[in-house]
Amino acid sequence: MAKDQKKLEYVLRIADNALILGQRLSEWCGHGPVLEEDIALSNISLDYFGQASHLLKYAAEIEEAGNDEDHLAFHRDDTEFRNLLMVELPNGDYAFTIARQFFFSVWYQLFLEGLLKSQDEFLRGFAEKSLKEVKYHVQHASDWVIRMGDGTEESRRRIIQAFADLADFIPECFTTDELDLYAIQHGWGPDASHLKESWQKNVAAVCTEAGLEMPAEGWGQRGGKIGKHTEYLGFILAEMQYLQRAHPGAKW
Amino acid sequence: MKGKDRPGEEEVLQWLSEVSDPEIPALNVVEMGIVRNVKWNGDVVEVTITPTYSGCPAMRTIEEDIGEVLREKFLDKYTVITSLSPAWTTDWMTDDAREKLVKEGIAPPQKGSADKGLLMGKLRDVKCPRCGSFDTMMVSQFGSTACKSLYKCNQCLEPFDYFKCI
Structure with a gap:
């Protein structure tokens, strides 16, 4: 147990979203529908990895167990990950990947804006840096949602399906449990439940332009924030962690 | 290195302008704004750098290249600190x-x-x-x-x- 276990868990929640979604997006590298999108998703993935690396380094300092960021990325088991379930879902088709980018990055931007007021100096600096990148991600995903919604019959059918498939995974973004409340009380970060209104407003603006309905209010699949994951996370980790598990500490 | 033997912070900064950005070799890391500060802390010279983007893969190379330049100038005691704030612009x-x-x-x-x-x-x-x-x-x-x-x-x-x- 770290001296400040709560802070450690809180930082991991932010870091693991970036790490796992970065890993997911990297799967598109070499498989994108067009070269520009291949490059775009790889770049966004790189932004996430950078963010995860800075946060995990900070988490390792809080943990005081002599670990570094690589150890936290490559030597934790699935139940020790704290990401939202949404980010670990398989990429699906391009519409699904884009819909998830859209829902997640709109939420992430609002979360980071809240984090700008954190009492924690590191988290404040992290938010300031990352926001600049995430704004570009939001713009990229929004453009594509509009293009697909207002595109061909096929693209429209697919983006509508993606919205439906993701609906159950949206509510988890706005949940606050005991740890979140502790974090809010200590001024570490924003109250996620308060982000919902702005999120709906921002999503609705793009949906209107795309001629799409808002995603339905799903019943809310949850558990990622406390380490209860879907069956997909283990497979991500198997691929992501393989080399460091087989050859611990390998460097090149 | 102590007293009047040691180079001033401005001079060290001048040396660091020999370090090029690995992704845009025509530019050096000082004019890019990546090197934020050079400071003496006791007998250790501290160089603060900041990434252009969080995941910029050039950062580690830049850090190593800075170390190399400093060692060439016989500055063996140095640290390179990465700082995220204020965010690079x-x-x-x-x-x-x-x-x-x-x-x-x-x-x-x-x-x-x-x-x-x-x-x-x-x-x-x-x-x-x-x-x-x-x-x-x-x-x-x-x-x-x-x-x-x-x-x-x-x-x-x-x-x-x-x-x-x-």
Whole structure:
């Protein structure tokens, strides 16, 4: 147990979203529908990895167990990950990947804006840096949602399906449990439940332009924030962690 | 190194301008605004650097290259600190650096921090570094490196990189 276990868990929640979604997006590298999108998703993935690396380094300092960021990325088991379930879902088709980018990055931007007021100096600096990148991600995903919604019959059918498939995974973004409340009380970060209104407003603006309905209010699949994951996370980790598990500490 | 033997902070900064940006070798890390500060802390020289983008893969190489330059000058006691705040902005690039970019065929970032127009969905007028025309279009917000967008010139029909504002 770290001296400040709560802070450690809180930082991991932010870091693991970036790490796992970065890993997911990297799967598109070499498989994108067009070269520009291949490059775009790889770049966004790189932004996430950078963010995860800075946060995990900070988490390792809080943990005081002599670990570094690589150890936290490559030597934790699935139940020790704290990401939202949404980010670990398989990429699906391009519409699904884009819909998830859209829902997640709109939420992430609002979360980071809240984090700008954190009492924690590191988290404040992290938010300031990352926001600049995430704004570009939001713009990229929004453009594509509009293009697909207002595109061909096929693209429209697919983006509508993606919205439906993701609906159950949206509510988890706005949940606050005991740890979140502790974090809010200590001024570490924003109250996620308060982000919902702005999120709906921002999503609705793009949906209107795309001629799409808002995603339905799903019943809310949850558990990622406390380490209860879907069956997909283990497979991500198997691929992501393989080399460091087989050859611990390998460097090149 | 102590007292009057040791080089001043300005001098060290001057040495560091030998370190080039691995992704844009025509530019050095000082004019890019990546090196933020050089300070003596006792007999240790502390160099503070900041990443252009969180995931910039060049950071580790830059750190090593800085170490190499310092060791060549017999400064063995040094630390390179990475700081995220204040966050790097394209406004920190010097005018010299902007001119060098154009010579490399890269359209420099426009001044005035973040591309607010772009983020609001409006495109800025970006000048083609090859023929100077403003009749250009963005092909993709994401280009060959994290810090660049891909553009095309409608006049000379050549593609080019635009260093995007953050």
